[in-house]
Amino acid sequence: MGEELKLLGAWGSPFSRRVEIALKIKGVEYEYSEEEDILHSKSALLLKYNPVHKKVPVLVHNGKPIAESLVILEYIDETWKDNPIMPRDPHERALARFWAKFFDEKCLPALWKYCWSFGDEQEKAYEDACGVLKTLEGELKDKKFFGGNNLGFVDIAANFLGFWMGVIQEAGGFDILNPDRFPRLCRWAEGFQSCPVVKENLPPRDRLYAFFKAHFEKISRSKDAEVASRH
Structure with a gap:
């Protein structure tokens, strides 16, 4: 048609x-x-x-x-019914919606706050972010993807964690998502990025890194100016 x-x-x-x-x-x-x-x-x-x-x-x-x-x-x-990304079983489909919503409403805000806060606020944000990552680590268990062996709805929903978070960490010079602390999530992120359909549809890493690096530097200059103005 x-x-x-x-x-x-x-x-x-x-x-x-x-x-x-x-x-x-x-x-x-x-x-x-x-x-x-x-x-x-x-x-x-x-x-x-x-x-x-x-x-x-x-x-x-x-x-x-x-x-x-x-x-x-x-x-x-x-x-488009071919190549489903949602489970067909109603209970599994409901669970997929639950975890995608958990990612958007709990995980993403916690990670974002950690990335862009400072001092005591960042320490608190770090604890909150670790908490949600620990929950996801537990849900992933030993599965390749959140839905099992194939890339699905929850994996696509968690793409920020699968790619963007690593770039932001590198640009900002901090470390929360690492193999020592979250081995399952890091293994999942590697598998996620290596899927051809994912790899072909991610933004250029160098361009994304430059974008976030510029933002961190801008915030740093702003903070330095703020401190200087108090003296």
């Missing part, structure tokens, strides 16, 4: 990349539209198709927009 499929995304967004990975797994052709400067301006197309959140990604299927990456992933899986 003749279908029009368009994805509005941003090159460095893990949320956009989730959708791209899912579409590639399904073998679905789509047109990609890059939001050039998502942090400072929104295109007319984005405001038209996602007036509520004004964020990427947005998948536009035959003129009908779907927003929010986890919602889009489920829509993709329900629309």
Whole structure:
């Protein structure tokens, strides 16, 4: 059937990349539209198709927009049945939704706060981040992927942990996700990145590193200026 499929995304967004990975797994052709400067301006197309959140990604299927990456992933899986990313068993499907939601609502905010806080606040954030990572480590057990032997919904949802976190750690000069502390998660991250469909749909590591490095340096200069102004 003749279908029009368009994805509005941003090159460095893990949320956009989730959708791209899912579409590639399904073998679905789509047109990609890059939001050039998502942090400072929104295109007319984005405001038209996602007036509520004004964020990427947005998948536009035959003129009908779907927003929010986890919602889009489920829509993709329900629309194109081949190569499923969600379990077919209702209980396992519910568990997959639970862990994807846990990642977005608990893990991601905790990691993000740790990465961008300082001093006592970062120490507290470190404990919180370790707590959620320990929970994920326990859920992963000795499985290759969260859903078992094949890349699935939860793995795609956890792509920030599978790739972005390592780049941010390197750019910021800190260390929380390492094999000594979280061997299962680190093994999973290696397996995640080595999947051809994932590898082909990750942002260039050097470009992402430069992006975060610049942000850390900007924050550092701001902190130095703040300290200097007190003396």
